[in-house]
Amino acid sequence: PVAPPPPPGPPARGSLSLHRAYLRSPLGLLRLGQLALGAAFWVTVAAHKYEGAAHFALFAAVLVWLLTLALFGLSLLGRWGLVPWLGTRWLLTNLVHDLALGVGLYAAATGIMGYKAGRKSYCNLPGYSQHCLYGAYLSASVCGGIAACLYLFSGLYCLSRRCRDQRDII
Numbered sequence: 001p002v003a004p005p006p007p008p009g010p011p012a013r014g015s016l017s018l019h020r021a022y023l024r025s026p027l028g029l030l031r032l033g034q035l036a037l038g039a040a041f042w043v044t045v046a047a048h049k050y051e052g053a054a055h056f057a058l059f060a061a062v063l064v065w066l067l068t069l070a071l072f073g074l075s076l077l078g079r080w081g082l083v084p085w086l087g088t089r090w091l092l093t094n095l096v097h098d099l100a101l102g103v104g105l106y107a108a109a110t111g112i113m114g115y116k117a118g119r120k121s122y123c124n125l126p127g128y129s130q131h132c133l134y135g136a137y138l139s140a141s142v143c144g145g146i147a148a149c150l151y152l153f154s155g156l157y158c159l160s161r162r163c164r165d166q167r168d169i170i
Helices: 020-024 026-046 054-077 087-119 134-163
Strands: none
Touching: 020 026, 020 054, 026 054, 026 087, 026 134, 054 087, 054 134, 087 134
């Protein structure tokens, strides 16, 4: 008797390679800036003593940074099709991420850190001998504000592509 052929294996995937066109696109460059400023924000906050609402600011910054890293990685490898349901709507996914999460959470985190910097502004006087968090809070606030602007720009870029009936991110 002849044995039946084995069942077919999973479809072979192509090797992983960088999607260089994405890396050179406005969205790819904005993502790199968002990742750099986001990391500067949360490292600055996490490296210093923080309390109260700064916990939310740190949570928001890390959450958005991790999601941005995931979007950047999937886009750079051209593998957004692997994400169920969202992969077919990748431009819309990027748009919602940038405008709702990026701008919204970074604006809130920037406001919190700016408020905390204002509350600590007395300690930057000459002769003040205690540890001063003013510089750290102000630095985080500036990084967060610039990051929120970058998210706004990338959201507007995705929105303009969507309004022109383009379905891809580049």
